[in-house]
Amino acid sequence: MSQSKIKTIIVDDEPLARAGLRIRLEKFDDVEVVVECQNGLDAVSMISQHRPDLVFLDIQMPGLNGFQVINKLKELKQPIPMIIFVTAYDSYAIKAFDVHALDYLLKPADDERLSTAISKVREYFSTQNQDEQSRKLVNLVAELTGDDCEEILRKLANGEAVETNPYPDVLAIKDGSEVTRVNVADIQWIDAAGDYMCVHALDGMHIMRKTMKELEQELNPQLFVRVHRSAIANIRYVKKLVSHISGEYHLILSNDTELKVSRSHRDKVKAAMKM
Structure with a gap:
């Protein structure tokens, strides 16, 4: 990562959603949006080309969805940047951890929640401690599901679904x-x-x-x-x-x-x- 800027890509099939997030990100001096993508295929191409530090990735998109974008990058042996999934669905928030997302935002994202997510990104890049970050995510999932950390790790390692409350709030x-x-x-x-x-x-x-x-x-x-x-x-x-x-x-x-x-x-x- 550049010492002064967090190189960022926004991926969302809704133009207004992209514009709204871009405008909110303008208040963060150390975040630089280098490109916007309107679908998963564009995202794979632009992530491979620009090698961003951070990607705001919508989950529900035509063609390749957010999870398929991650899988495609892995298939192509491309480095996986820090991911913040953006979703309108609570049920997807837990699944984001399966691919070690740093955080997620629920649409429409509010300023306070976005600030919290950016703070976590800064902390990650300042420490470069991915093992500790993964452990925090596992602990959070354990709190939400009631399972212990080792069980969550086993499920993630085996590609099993992490179950949560089937009825959304x-x-x-x-x-x-x-x-x-x-x-x-x-x-x-x-x-x-x-x-x-x-x-x-x-x-x-x-x-x-x-x-x-x-x-x-x-x-x-x-x-x-x-x-x-x-x-x-x-x-x-x-x-x-x-x-x-x-x-x-x-x-x-x-x-x-x-x-x-x-x-x-x-x-x-x-x-x-x-x-």
Whole structure:
């Protein structure tokens, strides 16, 4: 590494995401962005050509994803620079450690989190102690998974997946070039509108393109219960279950939203409410 500059490459298929990160990096006098790449293939080529010290690498990209970029560099016997993975998905954060990433950022990256990541990069280059850095990463993963360090090392060495909580704390909802992170705990209910899901949260409604079945599998079944074919409710926001003379049941949420409970889901809803 140059004594004064950390030579850096930004890799992301979204132009606005690249621009936003580049602007944020301008405040760091010792970080020099030498090139930007819009896909994994370009990244492999530019990393081989420029030999950067640091790469901000998006994981979800068409063609080669972020992990495949690392594997391709290894195949080509190219030096692997320090990697900070950039992702909209919490589940990818743990997987980043499989290729010894220094750190990761969740989109959209905030200034404080970025400053912390750059500080870690500086510390790494000042000590050049890769073994110690790897040990810190292993310890962090152990804290997140509950496994001991030796078990994590064994899994990494054998290429096994490091398991984490299967139910995310945050839903990353993509709308064009923007990604909104919605706290799962803030979601009150979800209903279907054609090919889209309307996610009703405390901060308003968000639209995401996903099937009801896919979304149901991502959410903790102890908190989220399917009430009928096109709706899921967060049981924490249910105020009461009302039965009508017609035999129909309705859930009343804390904000007075009323959701019909279908006959096929009635027993599951009652069980969720401990009735």
